[in-house]
């Protein structure tokens with residue numbers, strides 16, 4: 001059965017965030033090393049973006065490398081950085097063909113120079129693409145983002161560009177790495193772990209959370225649609241009563 005047909009196109013999330021987890025365990029299960037798992041993550045990314053495009057989702061944000069992931073063995077960190085560089089280059093023609101605009105969030109200045117360059121190039125190349133925005137969270141940590149935001153807002157206050165009384169939620173939104181993205185409607189995490197791991201804490205304030213045991217390298221279009229169908233069966237009340245929502 002084509003699961004896409006079960007989706008109500010009028011009620012899809014605008015912005016889906018994904019914690020792509022389980023590459024290491026997937027590889028280990030096959031008697032391979034962790035890096036083999038990372039290498040097999042690309043198909044899942046392609047399928048998710050394709051599925052999202054087909055149901056008119058505006059934005060997909062992928063947790064690709066966290067601030068905490070810098071603490072992994074150097075060999076693994078290096079492999080992840082090389083994969084990032086090679087995959088971005090390799091996927092560029094498809095991004096162009098499919099109208100995918102690339103964006104990034106995180107402390108990008110901490111990435112190797114070569115990765116920064118490829119990322120900037122791909123962002124520039126795809127900047128006029130309109131179908132979907134695909135954001136890579138790289139060297140991203142939500143707490144780091146919030147610290148950075150507070151510093152930038154404080155500077156404006158000190159320079160008298162901003163009054164303290166004027167600071168509101170919008171001010172904060174506008175200073176986060178995600179300033180140009182809508183709030184997260186749906187967060188998907190693969191591999192059975194049920195935690196947020198320092199991802200988009202502010203932006204997920206009212207997101208629906210979806211956890212699946214599928215390991216990221218096994219994640220396909222149909223799994224993505226399962227998450228959307230689950231999302232569409234939820235009632236997002238935003239503090240109101242159910243009666244108020246259905247009225």
Ligand code: IPE
Pocket residue numbers: 020021022023024025026034064065069080191
């Ligand atoms: C997610 O898979 C990818 C990154 C964090 C870069 P993991 O590498 O965390 O895989 P597990 O959780 O060890 O299985």
Ligand code: IPE
Pocket residue numbers: 019020021022063064065066068069193195197
């Ligand atoms: C979160 O996965 C980060 C990414 C998916 C990039 P981890 O596998 O690093 O998370 P924890 O440390 O197990 O929570």
Ligand code: MG
Pocket residue numbers: 021022023
């Ligand atoms: Mg993990």
